[in-house]
Amino acid sequence: MAIKRGVPAILKRKHRRLILLLACGLGLGSATALVLSAFRQNLVFFVLPSDLAAQHPSPERTLRLGGLVETGSVHRSTKGKEVDVRFRITDGHTAVPVTFNGVLPDLFREGQGVVALGTLGADGTFHASEVLAKHDETYMPKDVAEALKRKGLWNPAKGPPPPASTWNTLTVPVTTPAAAAPTASAGERQTGY
């Protein structure tokens, strides 16, 4: 039967089916890859400050801006019950000033990744209507984080933690608060924060 259809007789039916399946998979895979790369710009959840500087979006267009909260840029001003927050979102190259009026997520802090939804004003300030916090892939107990900060190995406001292999099996000596306090102040003096 296989010979009649013009396919080498050596190929068993199941082998023909396997080849057909692999060919379909290859076709589908490449089609998907092409579509995904064509819509690359539309698949991102947020744009970076550098993208914003290059794009110059129109003021009425709502978009999401993502990046790290720049160290030392957060200013809160209270008018009655309203809390206005001003900070800058940076990607290391460009920083965009952001204004926001509302409830910030608990994880919001300097050095934290955030995604703000809003519009870019004519003066280059981003007016956010919603701010989401983006946490990183690091899972670290409080005492390990404290130990790293104490030793001056990491400042969470300045960037990501040191390589995981240096701390993920770290055993933190159980210290009484009285014993830990002098070390902490010494660490602060050394690193200046």
Added chain:
Amino acid sequence: MSPSSVKAIAEPRGAPRRGWHRFANPGRFLRAASKVQPWLTAFGVVLTAVGLIWGLFFAPADWQQGDAVRIMYIHVPAAWLASAGYLMLALCSAASLVWRHPLADLAAAEIGPIGAGFTALCLATGSLWGKPMWGAWWVWDARLTSVLVLFFLYLGHITLVRAFDDPTRGYRAGAILALLGVVNLPIIKFSVDWWNTLHQPATISLTGAPSMYIGMLWPLAFSAVGYACVFAALALAGTRAAVMERRIRALLLAEAARAEDSVPGAADALETQVPA
């Protein structure tokens, strides 16, 4: 029809075959599965319980997420098993389409609902985790959307497999859908690397040290292995039931055929009633 020939219908015996086709013989599959299943169930329940109790009550809290990080021990293994289950579904579908493995269809039909359950658990716990940490129950970023697509693929497979009067056609259609959906698996895995997403990238990779404290990694590992055993035990139990169901159907058919044989002329009498 003698009892032995009835048995031959329900449990076809051929020459012993090699590889996975050894288990194409339903009798051999049932014997092997009934030995493995109690162990899988026991390991699954014990490991999951140890992992979850350890993670939810004894593992350290995260330095910035606090106790909310404990959702991870439920969420992350569910997400892994949702993808791994779909891979199993696709492998069964390929075994069915290419090698016509007689048990692959039954296994695929059983994996569908279990995988959908794990995906639903992943989506629900992810939502509960997202609200306190990110500030949103749901966002349409690439990772979340691709996992939602996975959930719909499972639902589509469940419906498609059961949509035809002729089960073979349902299995065939379901297998094709499952294989088309495989393209979603690398998208789920690499979505957090290819695009900007709110969801963070992978913590555990094959190449680097996991950026997770060892005291949190252990309960996660227990929980993940436990989830995998539970998934396998459920799939195996479902497939065993499906094989036995098919066997009962074959026995009933054989009995009906024998009953017809023992009443000669019954079929002729029926035919004469049909108006010309």
